[in-house]
Amino acid sequence: MTLTRRSLLQTTGATALLASIGQQAFAQAGFETARIITxxxxxxxxxxxxxRLATAMAPGYAKSVVxxxxxxxxxxxxxxxxKTQPADGATILQTPTSILTIYPHIYKKLPYDPVADLSPVSLACVFDFGFAVGPAVPASVKTVPEFLQWVKANPTAGxxxxxxxxxxxxxxxxLLGKSAGLELKHAAYRGTQPAMLDLLGGNISAVSGPIGxxxxxxxxxxxxxxxxxxEKRSRFTPDVxxxxxxxxxxxxxxxxFAFLLPAKASQEVVGRLxxxxxxxxxxKDVIDGLAGFGLEAMxxxxxxxxxxxxxxxxxxxPIVKEIGFTAES
Incomplete structure (x- = not known):
């Protein structure tokens, strides 16, 4: 894998050519509507x-992309x-890595096979995670080690x-809890935003989620x-x-984040997408728009x-094994 976070930006000069070629190829698809599923x-x-991608792909790839x-x-x-949809390119999956690379290690049986049921198409962006605290944690707590020390003194707030x-x-x-010999109680949400609302309301002490x-x-x-x-500080939060x-x-x-199609998609369909x-x-507007949410287009x-x-x-x-988490735990 030779991709770097600058690799996409270096291709910006080819945008006009891609668009020109793409408009001809995409017109052959004949989609009224293409759907991106998250x-x-x-x-x-x-x-x-x-x-962001749906807006940029229409009307070239399909008349509308929803x-x-x-x-x-x-x-x-x-x-x-x-995985159950027609593999004609009209239904596209967008997913973060963990659903395809971590879940196979924690679920005895998944309703899908990440390799057999899906056809990889392209990366979309890369990003780092942040560990944030809210009103439930004293303002004097300014670092992760200080948070872990505070939890030791206030175990019910961990x-x-x-x-x-x-x-x-x-x-x-x-892993942060484990590093301090603590078990931080985890609350799973349907996305980071619902977790952030509970953080703002003081219902939970911290949130681990995408920086954006x-x-x-x-x-x-x-x-x-x-x-x-x-591995290094994020350009989006340089002071952290x-x-x-x-x-x-x-x-x-x-x-x-990446885009994939149902497994039986032909090489032509995968290539077109x-x-x-x-x-x-x-x-540029897509690159800048994603950057506003802490995402680097790639x-x-x-x-x-x-x-x-x-x-x-x-x-x-090995990381999953070290933590000892399974879907049944």
Missing amino acids: GFAAGGTSDTTCR VENKTGAGGQIAVTYV NFGSPAAGSTPHFIGA DIMQHLPTGKVRILGVSG PTFGEQGLKNMAHSEW NTAMKSALAQ SSSPGELADLLKKDTAKWA
């Missing part, structure tokens, strides 16, 4: 990514739905929310990010130290995405 609630980063939020079961409902059980941000919170989902609430003055999960900078080892975890995605993701070939899926699935196996 398993998470409106207003979050997954939904935002879908809507977004449908099929929430529930931590994103499984959306994947299960898409809880955090994440977008889904078994997701990357869930495991980040669990947290950034939206910083202007309220009620939320502060204690740390970020990247990484977990590593705070002495927390082996805590560098980023994630990506990949071209449409690359064209959309190279548009496309890939179907093969590169397939390789990344395989690599990340292997990466998470």
Whole structure:
């Protein structure tokens, strides 16, 4: 995998050519409406990514491209739905990595096979996670180690929310607790935004989620990010130290969103959608729009995405084992 966060930006000069070629190819699809399916609630980063791409893809790929939020079961409902749809390119799955690379390690039986039931198309973006606290935590707590010390003194307040059980941000919170010999109580939500609402209301102490989902609430003055999960500081929150900078080892975890089709999609269908995605993701308004939500636009070939899926699935196996979480736990 040779992708870097600058790789897409370096292709911006080819946007006009992609668009020109794409308009001819897309017209052959004949779609009145194409649908992008996400398993998470409106207003979050997954939904935002879908809507930005939907706007950029119409009317070239289809006369209209709409977004449908099929929430529930931590994103499984959306994947299960898409795998049953015709593989003609009219129904597209958008999903974060954890549903495809972590869930196979925590569920004895999934209603879908990430490899056999889906055809990789392209990456959409990459991003880091933040660990944020709200009104339930004293203002004197300014770092992750200070939060963990506060939890030791106030064990009943040791809880955090994440977008889904078994997701990357869930495991980040669990690993943070484990680093201090604590078990932080986890609350799973249907996306990060519902968790943020409970954080703002003082119903939970912390939220582990995509930086972009947290950034939206910083202007309220009620939320502060204690740390970020990247190998280096995020350009979106440059004043917030990484977990590593705070002495927390082996805590560098980023994630990506990707687009996939039902498994029986032909190479022609996959290629047509990949071209449409690359064209959309190279548009400046899409790049800037995603950046406003803490997301860095990045496309890939179907093969590169397939390789990344395989690599990340292997990466998470020992981490899940260390945490000891299963869907039944």
